[in-house]
Amino acid sequence: MGSLPxxxxxxxxxxxxxxxxxxKIFAMNGFKGATTGAIAxxxxxxxxxxxxxxxxxxxxxxxxxxxxxSDWMSAASTFEAHDDPAEALRTYVxxxxxxxxxxxxxxxxxxxEIMSGAPVLEEFLGTTLKAWVKERTGIIRCWIRAGKIKxxxxxxxxxxxxxxxQHYADFERQIIILNSGNELSESRYRQRTRQVVDLVLGSxxxxxxxx
Amino acid sequence: MGSLPxxxxxxxxxxxxxxxxxxKIFAMNGFKGATTGAIAxxxxxxxxxxxxxxxxxxxxxxxxxxxxxSDWMSAASTFEAHDDPAEALRTYVxxxxxxxxxxxxxxxxxxxEIMSGAPVLEEFLGTTLKAWVKERTGIIRCWIRAGKIKxxxxxxxxxxxxxxxQHYADFERQIIILNSGNELSESRYRQRTRQVVDLVLGSxxxxxxxx
DNA sequence: TGGTATCTTGACCCAACGGTCAACATACGC
DNA sequence: GCGTATGTTGACCGTTGGGTCAAGATACCA
Numbered sequence: 001m002g003s004l005p006x007x008x009x010x011x012x013x014x015x016x017x018x019x020x021x022x023x024k025i026f027a028m029n030g031f032k033g034a035t036t037g038a039i040a041x042x043x044x045x046x047x048x049x050x051x052x053x054x055x056x057x058x059x060x061x062x063x064x065x066x067x068x069x070s071d072w073m074s075a076a077s078t079f080e081a082h083d084d085p086a087e088a089l090r091t092y093v094x095x096x097x098x099x100x101x102x103x104x105x106x107x108x109x110x111x112x113e114i115m116s117g118a119p120v121l122e123e124f125l126g127t128t129l130k131a132w133v134k135e136r137t138g139i140i141r142c143w144i145r146a147g148k149i150k151x152x153x154x155x156x157x158x159x160x161x162x163x164x165x166q167h168y169a170d171f172e173r174q175i176i177i178l179n180s181g182n183e184l185s186e187s188r189y190r191q192r193t194r195q196v197v198d199l200v201l202g203s204x205x206x207x208x209x210x211x
Numbered sequence: 212m213g214s215l216p217x218x219x220x221x222x223x224x225x226x227x228x229x230x231x232x233x234x235k236i237f238a239m240n241g242f243k244g245a246t247t248g249a250i251a252x253x254x255x256x257x258x259x260x261x262x263x264x265x266x267x268x269x270x271x272x273x274x275x276x277x278x279x280x281s282d283w284m285s286a287a288s289t290f291e292a293h294d295d296p297a298e299a300l301r302t303y304v305x306x307x308x309x310x311x312x313x314x315x316x317x318x319x320x321x322x323x324e325i326m327s328g329a330p331v332l333e334e335f336l337g338t339t340l341k342a343w344v345k346e347r348t349g350i351i352r353c354w355i356r357a358g359k360i361k362x363x364x365x366x367x368x369x370x371x372x373x374x375x376x377q378h379y380a381d382f383e384r385q386i387i388i389l390n391s392g393n394e395l396s397e398s399r400y401r402q403r404t405r406q407v408v409d410l411v412l413g414s415x416x417x418x419x420x421x422x
Numbered sequence: 423t424g425g426t427a428t429c430t431t432g433a434c435c436c437a438a439c440g441g442t443c444a445a446c447a448t449a450c451g452c
Numbered sequence: 453g454c455g456t457a458t459g460t461t462g463a464c465c466g467t468t469g470g471g472t473c474a475a476g477a478t479a480c481c482a
Contacts, residue, residue: 010429010479011429027326028326028327028328029243029327030241030244031244032241032243032244032245033240033241033243033244035468035469035470036469036471037469037470045431046430046431046432047431047470047471048430048431048433048472048473049429049430049431051470051471051472052428052430052431055471056471057470057471111326111381111382112241112323112326114381114382114385115238115239115319115382117384118384118385118388125388129389130388133389150413152406152409152410152413153403153406155389156407156410157410159375159379159382159386160371160374160375160378160407162378162382163374163375163377163378164371164374164375167370167371167374168370170322170325170326171322171325171326171373173325173326173328173329174325174329174336175370177329177333177341178336178341178344178366181337192364192367195363195364195367196367196371199363199367199368199371199414199415200414202361202413202414202415202416203410203411204410205413205418221448221449221458222458225459246438246440247439247440247441248438248439248440256461257460257462258441258461259441259442259443259460259461259462259463260459260460260461262440262441262442263458263459263460263461264459266441267441268440268441
């Protein structure tokens with residue numbers, strides 16, 4: 001199948017397998033609570049094999065976070081795709097909701113890392129994310145000065161968007177239980193995404209055009 | 212000092228000491244990641260003493276959750292304190308923000324429990340909380356029918372309020388790092404509380420009277 | 423086909439874990 | 453003061469944890 005040497009194929013396939021298993025186990029139990037044995041079991045490999053591809057548990061954890069970060073940043077980049085605040089916010093919130101749906105484990109690993117004091121993500125938060133926030137709050141301030149949206153605190157708005165969208169990943173279990181044990185269907189989730197968009201737009205004084 | 216027998220005094224004081232320490236350690240590392248040794252160290256007691264007051268780690272964990280729940284429910288009860296939606300929402304959001312400020316560890320233990328699949332809280336969520344949500348969404352639907360607020364999805368609104376207010380406890384570390392390493396001062400936090408209230412009111416079409 | 427680099431794995435090591443226990447200390451009713 | 457119930461603690465136990473290793477299997481190049 002693949003044209004590249006089989007050895008490399010195997011290596012990448014196994015690494016991906018382990019990373020995916022690790023993301024799930026770390027999401028479930030956090031860094032300290034996760035065991036390399038559980039990760040190996042989840043991946044269907046012997047423990048020693050996990051340690052062959054990733055020297056230590058911390059190395060593996062760092063790799064998982066790096067993997068999540070790349071997806072997070074690509075959702076983040078949708079923010080400035082539009083000039084119009086309504087369109088920009090709608091696109092961003094929709095992208096974040098999609099991320100929560102597609103990678104709930106990733107979101108939970110992130111949340112647990114922060115709750116543990118962000119020992120690994122500290123540097124990223126203090127540099128890349130901080131710069132991102134500064135830029136984005138600048139854009140929001142522009143919108144306010146231009147009278148395009150209500151005068152809200154940009155950071156409070158950003159945090160509300162993060163919190164609300166990530167809630168659907170991090171608290172998925174709670175949402176399911178409150179929904180009588182049923183997962184939100186694909187169509188219900190799309191509907192909910194629209195409702196969240198409407199709430200966010202409403203919070204800055206923009207009424208959704210559809211209604 | 213105390214008029215009640217010293218033995219009981221000692222017992223309650225030690226239990227409270229251990230519970231507080233446990234809440235912090237569980238918040239930091241989750242159930243599996245936390246160790247009874249770490250809890251004992253945090254409480255300034257030998258490990259065996261912790262096991263004297265709480266038979267197993269799971270017992271202690273359950274007790275910590277029960278302790279948190281009582282505070283959570285008292286914040287929840289502020290919801291129906293007012294007839295006017297603006298006043299009710301303001302009061303509720305303010306109470307939840309105060310809870311996040313006062314008991315950040317409790318909020319994080321809750322979050323971690325849910326992310327682990329809610330093995331212990333499952334029953335509470337499926338009964339008490341579910342009933343609470345049903346009642347509250349009913350109230351919100353009333354407001355909508357009466358034309359007092361915009362027609363938003365009640366559950367989506369509730370989840371947004373939970374997510375946003377709990378974000379200030381669960382992601383405290385991230386917020387601090389994004390704030391150049393400084394905690395939000397008491398006055399900044401009060402200001403932020405008002406900003407969050409404004410966003411929530413805005414999302415349902417109510418403009419804060421103050422502005 | 424033979425040699426080398428990479429992959430696979432059961433067995434193993436030691437530290438740390440949750441939990442127990444027996445010996446001792448303290449408080450309190452009598 | 454004396455006996456008993458409660459509180460305190462270092463030492464200990466069996467298990468599980470992260471990580472290692474050496475011996476074998478597999479893929480690749482010449």
